Amino acid sequence: MHILLKQLLPTVSLMAIVASGFTQKQTVIRPGEVWPDTDGKHIQAHGGGIIKMGKTYYWYGEERSRGLDTNFRYVSCYSSRDLMNWKFMGDVVKMADPENLGRRWVLERPKVFFNKKTKKYVMYFHLDNSSYKVARVGIAVSDRPVGPFTYVKSFRPLDHESRDIGQFIDDDGTAYLVFEDRPFGFRIAKLSEDYMNVEKEMSLIKAHMEGGAIVHYKGLYYSIGSALTGWKANPNKYSTAPTLQGPWTEFKDIAPPETNTYGSQSTMLIKVAGKKSTTIIFMADVWKPGTQWDSRYIWMPIEIGDGKLWVPEPKPWTINVKTGEWKYVQDAALK
Numbered sequence: 213m214h215i216l217l218k219q220l221l222p223t224v225s226l227m228a229i230v231a232s233g234f235t236q237k238q239t240v241i242r243p244g245e246v247w248p249d250t251d252g253k254h255i256q257a258h259g260g261g262i263i264k265m266g267k268t269y270y271w272y273g274e275e276r277s278r279g280l281d282t283n284f285r286y287v288s289c290y291s292s293r294d295l296m297n298w299k300f301m302g303d304v305v306k307m308a309d310p311e312n313l314g315r316r317w318v319l320e321r322p323k324v325f326f327n328k329k330t331k332k333y334v335m336y337f338h339l340d341n342s343s344y345k346v347a348r349v350g351i352a353v354s355d356r357p358v359g360p361f362t363y364v365k366s367f368r369p370l371d372h373e374s375r376d377i378g379q380f381i382d383d384d385g386t387a388y389l390v391f392e393d394r395p396f397g398f399r400i401a402k403l404s405e406d407y408m409n410v411e412k413e414m415s416l417i418k419a420h421m422e423g424g425a426i427v428h429y430k431g432l433y434y435s436i437g438s439a440l441t442g443w444k445a446n447p448n449k450y451s452t453a454p455t456l457q458g459p460w461t462e463f464k465d466i467a468p469p470e471t472n473t474y475g476s477q478s479t480m481l482i483k484v485a486g487k488k489s490t491t492i493i494f495m496a497d498v499w500k501p502g503t504q505w506d507s508r509y510i511w512m513p514i515e516i517g518d519g520k521l522w523v524p525e526p527k528p529w530t531i532n533v534k535t536g537e538w539k540y541v542q543d544a545a546l547k
C-alpha cells in the first residue's frame with residue numbers, strides 16, 4: 213500500500229464513522245427506554261401501526277417532536293427489516309386542519325393499509341376537535357408506503373362515533389378497523405374492497421375499551437384494549453372469540469393490574485411468523501402528556517395460546533424475524 217495512504221487510513225475510517233452519524237446497530241429492544249432510530253434520534257411514531265411489505269416493515273405514528281409548526285399535524289414513517297433498527301423515512305403527512313376543527317384539532321393513531329387491487333396505501337386516523345366531540349375517522353392516500361399521503365375525506369364509520377382506532381389484517385389479507393364508539397363499546401368492522409370505506413360490522417363488543425388491537429393465533433381471535441382513562445395508564449384487558457363475529461369472552465387482565473400494564477397503553481399486536489416459530493408482540497405507548505416528544509414504547513413478546521394471553525414484565529429482548537424466535541438479553545447498560 214502507498215505509504216501516505218497507509219498513514220491516512222485511520223483518519224479516513226474515523227471520518228467514515230463520523231459521516232455515518234455514529235449510528236449504532238440496535239441488537240436489543242429495550243421496552244420503556246429512549247428508542248434511537250438509525251440517525252440516533254428517539255423514534256417519533258406514537259399511537260402507531262405497522263405493515264409489512266415484502267421484507268420491510270413500515271411503522272407509522274404520531275410525530276410529536278419538539279418545535280413542530282403547531283398549525284400542522286404530522287405522521288411519521290420509519291422502515292426496518294428486523295424490527296429493531298428503524299430508519300426515519302420522513303413525515304408522510306404534514307396536514308393543516310382539513311375540516312375547520314379549530315386551532316387545537318386532533319389527528320391521532322394513524323394506521324396504514326395497503327390495498328392490493330388499487331395499489332394504494334390508505335391511511336386511517338382519528339380526526340377530532342379539541343374536545344373530542346367530532347369523533348370521526350379521516351382518510352389519506354398515497355401511491356407509495358413512504359408518502360406523501362393526500363387527505364381525501366372524513367366520516368363516522370357506519371355512522372357511529374369513532375375515537376381510538378386500531379387496525380387488523382387477518383391471515384387471509386382481509387382488512388378491519390377497530391374503533392371505540394363511546395355510547396356502545398368496541399366495534400370491529402371490515403373495510404370496503406378499495407379500503408376507502410368501512411363496510412360491514414363484524415362485532416360490537418359491549419365493553420368500553422380503546423387502544424384496540426386484534427391478533428389471530430392458532431384458530432382463535434384475541435382482542436385487547438385499555439380502559440378510558442385518557443393519557444393515564446390502566447390495566448389493559450383481553451377477550452377471545454372463535455370468529456370475529458364472536459361470541460367474545462369476558463375481558464381479563466393481560467398483566468398484573470397494579471402495574472397498569474407496566475405504565476403503557478395498547479396500540480397493536482404484531483405477528484411475526486418466522487421459519488421456526490411465531491411471536492406475537494404487544495406494542496404499546498408509554499404516554500408522557502406534559503412532554504409528549506419523550507413518550508416511550510413498550511414492545512414485549514407475549515405468552516399466548518389456548519385462550520390465554522399475558523404480557524410478561526418488560527425486560528430487554530431481541531428477535532430474529534427470519535426464524536420468528538426471540539430471547540431475553542442481559543443488558544450490560546442496565547447493570
Ligand code: GAL
Binds near residue numbers: 422423
Ligand atoms: C387516550 C387515547 C389517546 C389520546 C388520549 C387523549 O385515551 O388512547 O390516543 O386520544 O386519550 O387524552
